[in-house]
Amino acid sequence: xxxxxxxxxESRHTAKRYDATKRISQDNLAVLYSAMRLSPSSINSxxxxxxxxxxxxxxxxxxxxxxxxxxxxxxxxxxASHIILFxxxxxxxxxxxxxxxDADIKNGRTQSENRxxxxxxxxxxxxNTDEQGNNAAWTKAQTYIALGNTMHAAARLGIDTTxxxxxxAQLIGEEFASELDGYICDVALALGYHDAxxxxxxxLPKSRLSKKQVIQVL
Numbered sequence: 001x002x003x004x005x006x007x008x009x010e011s012r013h014t015a016k017r018y019d020a021t022k023r024i025s026q027d028n029l030a031v032l033y034s035a036m037r038l039s040p041s042s043i044n045s046x047x048x049x050x051x052x053x054x055x056x057x058x059x060x061x062x063x064x065x066x067x068x069x070x071x072x073x074x075x076x077x078x079x080a081s082h083i084i085l086f087x088x089x090x091x092x093x094x095x096x097x098x099x100x101x102d103a104d105i106k107n108g109r110t111q112s113e114n115r116x117x118x119x120x121x122x123x124x125x126x127x128n129t130d131e132q133g134n135n136a137a138w139t140k141a142q143t144y145i146a147l148g149n150t151m152h153a154a155a156r157l158g159i160d161t162t163x164x165x166x167x168x169a170q171l172i173g174e175e176f177a178s179e180l181d182g183y184i185c186d187v188a189l190a191l192g193y194h195d196a197x198x199x200x201x202x203x204l205p206k207s208r209l210s211k212k213q214v215i216q217v218l
Contacts, residue, residue: 004156010206012155015162015190017198018079024191028157029082032191035153036084039146043121044100047092047139048146049183051176053083061175070166073190080162081192084150085172087183088143090136092129097122140186147187154191162190 024032036050053062059078066074077083089096101118104110110118128138147163154161165187172185194202 008152008155012151012161013194013201013204013206015076015080015160015192015194015199016201017195018076018081018160018190018192019195020079022081022193024081024159028159031157032150032153032159036146036150039149041142041145042138043097043124044104045092045097045125045139045142046100047089047096048143049085049087049089049180050146051085051087051179051185053077053085059083062172065168065171065175067168067171069168070164073162073164073166076162076164076190079192079195080190082190084189084191085176085180085185086143086147086187086189087180087185088136088139089182090139090184091133091182092125092135092139093133094119094122094125097125136184140184144187147189150189159191160194164188164190 033050033052041047053059062083063074063077066077097119101110101115104118105112105115125135125138129135151161151163167185167188169184169186172188173180176185196202
C-alpha cells in the first residue's frame with residue numbers, strides 16, 4: 001500500500017539512540033504543539049498537561065529523575081532534541097470541565113444560554129470517579145490518545161520518537177512539582193533524529209501481527 005498514512009507508519013520506529021547534534025526546527029515544533037493541543041479526548045475533557053523539556057537546564061533536571069530506575073532510557077534525555085512529559089489530572093472536577101465549556105462558548109461551539117445544559121456530559125466523568133474523587137484511570141487513558149497523535153504527527157514530519165513508560169513518576173513529580181501542579185506523568189516522549197550508526201532498531205525490518213490475526217470484520 002502506498003498511502004501517505006501507511007508510509008508514515010511503516011517508516012517510523014522507536015529510536016534507540018539519538019544524534020545529539022540535530023535539533024527540531026521551530027516550525028516543526030509549532031506543528032507538533034498544535035497536534036498535541038488538537039488531540040481528541042472523551043467529552044473533549046482535555047485532562048492533560050504537556051511539559052516540554054527543551055533547555056539544557058531542564059534536561060539536566062529530567063536526567064536526575066533516573067537515579068533509581070529505568071536508566072536504559074536516561075541517555076535519550078540529553079541526546080534527543082526534546083522530551084515531552086504527558087501528564088494527566090488524577091482528580092478531574094466540574095471546575096476543570098467548566099474551563100472547556102467556557103472555551104466552547106468563546107469559540108462559538110456552545111451558546112452561552114446553554115452553559116448549564118452543557119454540563120450534562122460531565123455525567124461520564126462521574127461514572128469514572130471513585131468515592132475519593134479519583135478518576136486517574138480515565139484521564140490517563142485520554143493522555144495516551146494525545147501521545148499516539150503526537151507520534152504520528154512526528155512521523156509525518158520525519159521526526160523520530162521514543163515513547164517511554166520507563167520513567168519514574170514519583171521523582172518526576174518531585175522535580176517538576178511546580179510545572180505539573182498536581183498532574184501525574186507516567187509516560188514521556190523523546191523526539192529528535194536517530195543516530196544512523198548507533199540506532200540498531202532503525203536497521204531492523206518492521207514486524208507486526210498479520211491483519212487476519214488482529215482485525216475482525218463483521
